[in-house]
Ligand code: NDP
């Protein structure tokens with residue numbers, strides 16, 4: 515088996531080491547070896563440059579080495595018949611769940627206020643409600659949203675989801691579509707965004723949407739947690755909402771552009787917590803094992819998991 519390995523911004527030697535350990539017979543081609551492109555049957559990529567994948571004449575499967583496929587779907591030169599799979603193993607899912615639960619608890623237990631008090635040497639308890647007094651609204655009730663809900667519910671939080679299509683049979687209620695958005699927002703104290711980036715979700719986290727969140731909850735205002743994509747939030751609207759109290763606080767992991775420019779006013783906003791797109795990193799070993807299992811299925815003529823619906827955009 516010959517693969518092309520390419521990942522923008524990642525340490526590729528970690529992936530080579532994982533492949534060597536788990537699949538020593540696998541032959542790895544890099545973009546420095548165009549004379550070997552005809553051998554490549556599988557491309558393992560993260561944010562490849564537009565046009566690269568179209569140069570592989572015998573490509574059978576594209577493996578996106580992360581959950582979000584917005585970067586790869588922007589490349590119109592990728593032949594339409596080649597399947598793209600999202601490498602979405604339980605490791606990346608649990609990492610996102612950890613990050614979401616961490617941020618929800620951080621705001622629920624008033625850590626921003628306690629950290630400010632600590633800096634001012636203030637020993638002062640703040641009134642604290644139970645988790646059951648709060649509703650966490652998760653935009654995107656897919657793999658990552660459902661996993662976060664599975665941990666938040668036993669902690670006592672009310673969980674409500676929002677998706678594109680109906681989701682009967684889940685352990686938490688899910689509203690869907692435009693018709694279900696209003697009731698979802700007006701019930702939500704902590705809004706968690708785990709939406710894929712598509713034409714419909716670009717700019718969805720606008721000032722107008724944030725104004726529709728529940729205003730009289732225990733946190734003194736709603737909180738936004740975005741682990742989806744930076745282009746889903748309108749940067750100036752987030753600032754406006756934080757400044758005028760529309761939002762009581764926020765945590766953002768994703769930005770447009772990334773890295774967040776050093777002169778962005780978001781960096782030092784006292785109500786904002788920033789993580790540098792690390793909510794759920796792809797682990798080379800876990801991901802390699804997952805991808806090898808998927809390609810084994812492909813070679814055995816079985817359907818692969820997490821095949822991207824290109825028309826839908828995720
Ligand atoms: P899934 O495809 O499993 O789930 C996506 C969910 O979003 C589905 O419930 C889908 O609804 C819903 N959705 C899509 N479009 C709309 C819309 N227009 N209106 C309402 N709901 C919509 O994706 P994952 O859970 O695996 O991943 C979600 C995203 O998380 C990724 O695309 C990526 O951008 C981001 N991510 C970020 C990471 C980070 O480190 N910050 C790491 C990993 C992922 P339906 O089910 O009805 O189709």
Ligand code: OXD
Nearest residue numbers: 580581582794795796
């Ligand atoms: C992903 C990401 O989509 O890391 O996997 O953002």
